[in-house]
Amino acid sequence: MNKSQETIASDEPCTTxxxxxxxTILNYCKDLPNLCSFAGLACTVCAIYFSIxxxxxxxxxxxxxxxxxxxxxxxxxxxxxxxxxxERALGGQLDVLIDIVxxxxxxxxxxxxxxxxxxxxxLAAFIMxxxxxxxxxxxxxxxxxxxxxxxxxxxxxxxxxxVFVFLxxxxxxxxxxxxxxxxxxxxxxxLNVSQIKTPKFSGHSANVYRLAIYTLAISCIYMWKLFM
Numbered sequence: 185m186n187k188s189q190e191t192i193a194s195d196e197p198c199t200t201x202x203x204x205x206x207x208t209i210l211n212y213c214k215d216l217p218n219l220c221s222f223a224g225l226a227c228t229v230c231a232i233y234f235s236i237x238x239x240x241x242x243x244x245x246x247x248x249x250x251x252x253x254x255x256x257x258x259x260x261x262x263x264x265x266x267x268x269x270x271e272r273a274l275g276g277q278l279d280v281l282i283d284i285v286x287x288x289x290x291x292x293x294x295x296x297x298x299x300x301x302x303x304x305x306x307l308a309a310f311i312m313x314x315x316x317x318x319x320x321x322x323x324x325x326x327x328x329x330x331x332x333x334x335x336x337x338x339x340x341x342x343x344x345x346x347v348f349v350f351l352x353x354x355x356x357x358x359x360x361x362x363x364x365x366x367x368x369x370x371x372x373x374x375l376n377v378s379q380i381k382t383p384k385f386s387g388h389s390a391n392v393y394r395l396a397i398y399t400l401a402i403s404c405i406y407m408w409k410l411f412m
Contacts, residue, residue: 207270217261217275221282224253228286235294241406243294244350247343250286252399254279254340255386280320287339288316291346295369298362308366315373316342322377334382337375341382344395345372347402354409 212218231246261267261275292309299305319336329335349368353361385391 212271212274212278215267215271215275216264217257217267218278220253220257220260221275221278224250224257224286225282227253228282228290231290232293235290235297238297239410240294240298240350240353241409243290244347244406245403247286247290247294248347248399248402250290251340251343252395254283254286255392255395258386259389259392280324283339284316284320287342288313288320291342291369291372294346295365298365305366308370312369312373315376319376328384329381331381332384334384336378336380337372337382338384339376340386342372342376344398347406351405 213222227246227249229246231243231250234240234243234246257275257279261272267275292313295312296305296309299308316339319339322335326335346365346368349364352364356364386395
């Protein structure tokens with residue numbers, strides 16, 4: 185056996201041991217915080233589905249519950265100090281990927297659908313989604329500021345604000361509200377990539393309970409609107 189063959193032979197047991205020690209991908213589905221993340225993603229998929237169908241009140245319920253499960257994910261994770269470093273790292277990556285769908289893709293599709301998929305609204309949806317992607321990339325690179333604040337408006341606020349704005353949809357005419365929705369989405373996109381500093385509301389248990397009340401209230405209002 186020559187030297188190169190000896191090197192390969194000596195490397196093979198290490199490589200095999202390294203791969204054998206890795207858990208399967210689906211193993212992380214048993215992690216409770218990740219299950220909360222997937223529940224939020226399911227709500228987002230429902231919101232996208234109902235937005236495309238034009239059943240916007242149902243879409244609003246999905247959007248607000250996506251935030252609720254996202255915040256619950258963090259609350260549950262903080263209550264599980266025994267999670268491994270890999271579990272925390274994978275959970276963080278999963279959160280980022282789901283956030284771009286929940287707070288970027290879903291509002292963008294809502295805007296396009298309400299604008300009847302006209303080219304101008306497609307462009308506006310792209311701007312909102314691009315701002316969301318840039319905002320998440322910036323946070324992944326720099327994290328929180330020294331005083332534990334976000335740079336730019338955190339993306340979960342997009343959904344919380346839009347479901348509130350949509351309460352006025354039945355009060356003003358369709359044309360007027362389409363303009364209101366468009367301005368709201370573009371303003372949120374601008375705030376997402378701005379240099380304003382905003383606190384991390386989801387980091388406090390009291391705010392999680394406030395969000396729970398808001399989520400239930402919004403859900404009841406839109407359920408009533410759906411069936412009135």
